[in-house]
Amino acid sequence: MSNQESVKQTEYSQRPSIVKVENLSKSFGSLKAVDGVSFEVKEGEIFGFLGPNGAGKSTTINVLTTLLRASGGKAEIAGLDIQKHSTEVRRSVGVVPQEYTADEDLTGLQNIILCADLYGIPRSNSRSHAIELLKLVELEDAANRKVSTYSGGMRRRLELACGLINYPKLLFLDEPTLGLDVQTRAAVWKYIRMLKESYHMTLFLTTHYLEEADSLCDRIAIIDHGHIIKIGTPDELKASIGGDVIVVGVVETEPDISSDIAKINLVKDVKKSGGEYRVKSEIGEEASIKIIDMIRSRGLHVTKISLTKPTLDEAYLEFTGRTLREEETNRMAMMSQRMTMRRARS
Amino acid sequence: MAENISIRAVTTAEERALEEEREQEKAFRAAPKLNKSPLHGLWALTNRDLIKWYKNPIQLFISLIQPIVWLGLFGKALNFGAFISSQPGITPAEIAALNLKEFGTTSYFSFLSAGMLAFIILFTAAFSGMSVVFDKRFGFMNKALSTPVGRGAIVVGKILQSVIRSLIQAAIVLGIAVGLGMDTSHLNALSIAGAFTILFLMAFGLSSLFVMLALRGSDWQTQMAIINLLNLPLLFASNAMLPITIMPDWLKNVVKFNPVSYAVDGARQLLLGSPGSLGVPLWVDFGVLTAFAVILSGLGIVLSWRLLSK
Numbered sequence: 023m024s025n026q027e028s029v030k031q032t033e034y035s036q037r038p039s040i041v042k043v044e045n046l047s048k049s050f051g052s053l054k055a056v057d058g059v060s061f062e063v064k065e066g067e068i069f070g071f072l073g074p075n076g077a078g079k080s081t082t083i084n085v086l087t088t089l090l091r092a093s094g095g096k097a098e099i100a101g102l103d104i105q106k107h108s109t110e111v112r113r114s115v116g117v118v119p120q121e122y123t124a125d126e127d128l129t130g131l132q133n134i135i136l137c138a139d140l141y142g143i144p145r146s147n148s149r150s151h152a153i154e155l156l157k158l159v160e161l162e163d164a165a166n167r168k169v170s171t172y173s174g175g176m177r178r179r180l181e182l183a184c185g186l187i188n189y190p191k192l193l194f195l196d197e198p199t200l201g202l203d204v205q206t207r208a209a210v211w212k213y214i215r216m217l218k219e220s221y222h223m224t225l226f227l228t229t230h231y232l233e234e235a236d237s238l239c240d241r242i243a244i245i246d247h248g249h250i251i252k253i254g255t256p257d258e259l260k261a262s263i264g265g266d267v268i269v270v271g272v273v274e275t276e277p278d279i280s281s282d283i284a285k286i287n288l289v290k291d292v293k294k295s296g297g298e299y300r301v302k303s304e305i306g307e308e309a310s311i312k313i314i315d316m317i318r319s320r321g322l323h324v325t326k327i328s329l330t331k332p333t334l335d336e337a338y339l340e341f342t343g344r345t346l347r348e349e350e351t352n353r354m355a356m357m358s359q360r361m362t363m364r365r366a367r368s
Numbered sequence: 369m370a371e372n373i374s375i376r377a378v379t380t381a382e383e384r385a386l387e388e389e390r391e392q393e394k395a396f397r398a399a400p401k402l403n404k405s406p407l408h409g410l411w412a413l414t415n416r417d418l419i420k421w422y423k424n425p426i427q428l429f430i431s432l433i434q435p436i437v438w439l440g441l442f443g444k445a446l447n448f449g450a451f452i453s454s455q456p457g458i459t460p461a462e463i464a465a466l467n468l469k470e471f472g473t474t475s476y477f478s479f480l481s482a483g484m485l486a487f488i489i490l491f492t493a494a495f496s497g498m499s500v501v502f503d504k505r506f507g508f509m510n511k512a513l514s515t516p517v518g519r520g521a522i523v524v525g526k527i528l529q530s531v532i533r534s535l536i537q538a539a540i541v542l543g544i545a546v547g548l549g550m551d552t553s554h555l556n557a558l559s560i561a562g563a564f565t566i567l568f569l570m571a572f573g574l575s576s577l578f579v580m581l582a583l584r585g586s587d588w589q590t591q592m593a594i595i596n597l598l599n600l601p602l603l604f605a606s607n608a609m610l611p612i613t614i615m616p617d618w619l620k621n622v623v624k625f626n627p628v629s630y631a632v633d634g635a636r637q638l639l640l641g642s643p644g645s646l647g648v649p650l651w652v653d654f655g656v657l658t659a660f661a662v663i664l665s666g667l668g669i670v671l672s673w674r675l676l677s678k
């Protein structure tokens with residue numbers, strides 16, 4: 023498994039980059055929303071930006087999709103400089119923004135066809151393509167309903183379909199599952215994986231859900247205060263905080279066998295507390311067998327053993343000094359407030 | 369033998385399914401040839417706003433009822449012709465002469481009708497900026513900006529939808545005015561076409577102005593304030609409601625700087641056969657309004673390049 027992963031990884035690193043970002047920054051007045059980020063996205067991968075509120079995720083996407091002008095640095099998409107060839111860039115990428123942008127007074131189908139018109143796709147093609155895309159996101163039954171009657175999940179899916187109308191090779195998704203229930207989120211994940219696997223698209227997404235980054239992304243950049251703190255595969259990020267944790271219980275509290283455990287190959291660190299040993303290891307599965315064998319060979323008795331894989335949560339905590347869980351609650355409160363404000367306005 | 373055939377059939381069905389899938393994938397990948405002209409998407413954007421207008425029965429009803437109310441109530445209530453005809457001992461010939469002298473036509477109502485055409489265009493154009501503000505608020509502007517559609521096309525689309533709506537409303541106002549007794553002796557295809565060309569130019573210029581003023585901000589209160597600030601002065605400091613002859617001199621000068629005056633003047637000359645009340649020939653009206661429309665829409669397009677990306 024891990025072997026396969028690493029094969030896949032080298033494969034990605036050999037692929038050409040579809041996005042190249044060098045020292046990109048964007049300031050709003052004195053606020054540096056994005057402060058000198060550099061990264062590359064390889065063709066065919068799912069690249070994720072993970073970070074808390076206000077980290078600069080949306081700002082980065084808005085600069086890359088030419089909605090905002092960069093204050094410094096440069097970026098290329100499919101070999102095109104985003105400043106010099108902004109129209110070409112817009113033509114070739116798809117965007118699914120964080121906010122709902124569909125026109126509420128039009129139907130879902132009208133919205134997608136309008137999008138197609140804005141890309142200059144001839145009507146002879148766009149009608150059938152729009153229907154195809156609505157089927158893809160399972161909205162064909164609601165195609166002729168006004169968007170104002172859609173639920174939040176339906177709107178997100180409509181935005182996704184709109185983002186695909188111009189046959190993009192690269193799709194930007196800004197928090198594609200924000201505010202969705204577990205089921206709809208799973209559906210969106212399914213579409214995203216399908217876009218990668220069946221249509222060989224490259225996806226650039228932002229999220230603040232760790233599970234999402236973990237299960238969807240081939241590589242993740244952790245971003246905070248406009249800086250990229252760490253880039254790597256989910257496994258690399260987890261490994262970089264010290265590996266798996268094995269807890270072994272031994273009946274006999276004496277003698278202390280910490281130093282013997284530490285000698286076992288693959289073991290990185292041992293701590294004893296009472297009748298328990300906390301062991302850190304990069305490959306916990308293999309190390310734990312060896313630990314049990316060693317304890318038994320001493321004639322001692324193992325009472326229990328547990329193996330904990332490090333989570334991205336811990337990695338995130340380590341790098342940003344915060345947990346995303348706390349933020350999630352804030353975020354949901356903010357979201358619902360935003361929605362009510364919108365309703366009140368309309 | 370029969371078995372063979374059925375096996376064969378299964379494989380083909382499978383093959384067909386696979387083929388279909390491949391076909392679908394190809395269709396998905398094969399982007400069609402795109403229209404890359406700078407004006408592509410212009411009609412789509414214009415039409416979007418028009419659909420929202422005519423598919424919304426309440427909005428449509430209000431925009432139809434508004435001119436009826438203005439013409440029917442205001443036009444009939446403010447009947448200056450009645451002052452004249454209520455003078456004791458005045459003959460019909462004298463009434464006609466007075467009307468012609470003061471209003472350049474047979475009655476105040478006819479005089480006002482031409483002004484109302486300009487009025488309805490001014491008020492429709494004033495709200496064109498509002499739709500820009502709402503598009504920014506509800507995210508649609510960002511959607512449009514993330515597509516390759518021209519920034520100019522976004523602005524011109526907003527202007528065009530307002531122009532089309534206002535001209536349709538002006539046509540309705542004209543119909544109502546005729547129904548309520550406007551002088552029709554000078555109406556013919558040519559005079560109507562000429563008047564609507566004049567109104568088109570004014571609508572284009574005014575819509576450009578209001579769209580332009582909305583490009584920066586994104587709150588509708590400011591926009592509302594701008595509308596109120598400009599709308600009534602543009603209306604009252606013109607010859608739309610009252611003849612310029614009764615105005616004080618300083619106001620007369622203001623009126624001459626107001627593009628609305630030239631549209632009303634041109635419309636009166638064409639539709640009612642009035643002498644030019646601004647003291648300018650018809651071609652000057654056309655000239656002033658063409659310049660107004662070209663300059664303001666040009667300015668709007670240039671500003672859209674600067675203001676629509678931050």
Ligand SMILES: Nc1ncnc2c1ncn2[C@@H]1O[C@H](COP(=O)(O)OP(=O)(O)OP(=O)(O)O)[C@@H](O)[C@H]1O
Binds near residue numbers: 053077080
């Ligand atoms: N148009 C703007 N004007 C001024 N400040 C802005 C603007 N857009 C974003 N910012 C600021 O830039 C910072 C980064 O914002 P951004 O929207 O990129 O964050 P984010 O990572 O997408 O956050 P979230 O998870 O809440 O979407 C924030 O501090 C925000 O207040």
Ligand SMILES: [Mg+2]
Binds near residue numbers: 079080196
């Ligand atoms: Mg964001």
